[in-house]
Amino acid sequence: MTAPLLEIEDLAVRFDTEDGPVEAVDGLGLRLAPGEILGLVGESGSGKSVTAYAVLGLVRPPGRVLRGSIRFEGRDLLALPEAELRRVRGAGIGMVWQSPRTALNPVLTVGHQIARLLRHHRGLPPRAARERAVEMLRLVGIPEPERRARQYAHQLSGGMCQRVMIAMALATQPRLLLADEPTTGLDVLVAARIMELLKDLGRRTGAAILLITHDLGTVAESCDRVAVMHAGQLVETAPVRTLFRDPVHPYTRALVAAIPRVDREVALEPIPGAVPSLLHAPPGCRYAARCALATGRCRQERPALLPIAPDHQVACFAAEPVA
Amino acid sequence: MGFGGFLLRRLALTVPTLFGVTVVGFLLAYMLPGNPALVKAGPFATPDFVAEVERQMGLDQPLPVQYLRYLGALLQGDLGLSSSTGRPVLADFAQRLPATLELTLAALLIAIGIGVPLGVLSAIHRDTLLDHAGRVLSVAGVAMPSFWTGLLLIYVFFYLLDLAPAPLGRLAPGLQPPAAVTGLYVVDSALAGDWPALRSALQHLALPAATLGIAVMAPVARMVRATMLETLQSDFVKAAWGAGLPPRRVIYGDALRNALIPVVTILGVVFGFLMAGNAVVESVFAWPGIGNYAVTSLMTKDAGPIQSFVLFVALMYVVVNLAVDLLYGLIDPRIRLG
């Protein structure tokens, strides 16, 4: 196996809210090889975005990283001084933000917003940066890129904003792209095109992609591997085919069963219960309260993420071989 | 809708406002205690002569007739005569306006020059000593009445420290005002290269401008702090951090630019505040502006200047708010007109 591009170990992020501490991410581990597309899946509120913020070093009070390490190209980002971290952000790691329209500055033209990154990170002179920005807009499939470059976010459609966001994230040719719900809020057709674009650009630039989504369907078509998150904890990780064919963790199985499919008449099986409150989270498995297989042990003790096959790991006592 | 259309509609909207102001101004002057005819006729006039003056001034007519006469004259640019100076009010105004403008602009400059950085720093260093100090300063600035701030500054800088000149007018006695170009002594003396006059004009301007500026600095600082805090939390500022842009670029380029947009809207309010404050501050510093003129006229029950002052302030208010609206369209691409 090649050296991982990104390796997260035992990451824990806590928010100290007025109601008490919220463990938004608890003991998360991930590996991403160069050029790989990894899907990070989970219901809303399961800590996916917070994980991405942690990678960029953007967890701000009331939040803080409790423990863990995030190694990018061999360097621990959590130990990096702020000035060096700024060189990694944007230049080494690009981010596609969850809501592209509000993540674009409303009073700067989109062309300017791309160009200034090129000037800052790549040292391009203003003119060259502007031209390259227009090139990027063309590359992400925006018609009339010269004209669009002079426009503001409010003058663009949602799909167009998302393309701008992608152009911005990839302009500096980062080795890793964090794409946070890149298709949420777009209609199906536009969403499909955006996913195509991401995959295509990832292949062409060699950038690895961490694709964050709450929609397992998106993952099936785009990713090499999948990591499933539930309430801040990683419950299962496997190659896409394995995960869809043999999901092991009860939560993954519920998610897979809930995917709407044309060839299946069975009604959707909704996952019982909601994502549990992360306030004063219980010590055991956070899925226990929603799990049909839960035992007393599940509520007391936290199952570790253990391999059950090469490249397939599950955190569930029911999946462990009986000792 | 084109820009011209917008402007026209906006101007049309000001007509009822200004009309209302003429009514208020008129009634205000009417209700002033005392008889203007008596003042005009002088202390030794006979009752017959006073009645004659009343007839001349139209004071014996019913109220609506008096108002219509007043309005008719107004439309011809006739603001009436000042009974204390004996000159047309319009001429008195024109003569005093530059002094008021100079004071108001200087105060605005001080308010923005201190208020904006103070607001930004308070937001960035939220809940630190600096933030609290800024808050105390702001509250004090608002809570202290202008005449008190003015007297305090005079006491400290003129009486105790002898750093400022006597609070009497715009220039040291004996100095000639510079040739009028803008009417602002600071600008004109600089244009003329008259350094002693420039020095003296700045010295005389400093305390009254500071008095007025301190009063309006507070709302500016609080507003900037609030909008800055909100903007710093916004998605696009987070995205700018996430893109590895340097902090100064993010704070001033991304956050402040957006935070200042709503601040522009309160400039209209701030300006109104300044106009009201002018009357007091000009009196304290014997500043020969229209605020001072209005206060003097109030004392002598000189109706013409008072009505005109009210009308003028309202007019300025309307114009400034119009300018603010237009400015808003310029700096916020989301509401670009047309």
Ligand SMILES: Nc1ncnc2c1ncn2[C@@H]1O[C@H](COP(=O)(O)OP(=O)(O)O)[C@@H](O)[C@H]1O
């Ligand atoms: N600024 C914050 N303050 C307090 N809690 C937060 C904050 N941001 C995130 N959280 C907590 O972290 C949890 C995970 O959030 P997030 O990562 O945004 O979920 P998602 O998987 O939908 O992206 C949320 O449920 C919330 O409780």
Ligand SMILES: [Mg+2]
């Ligand atoms: Mg999210």
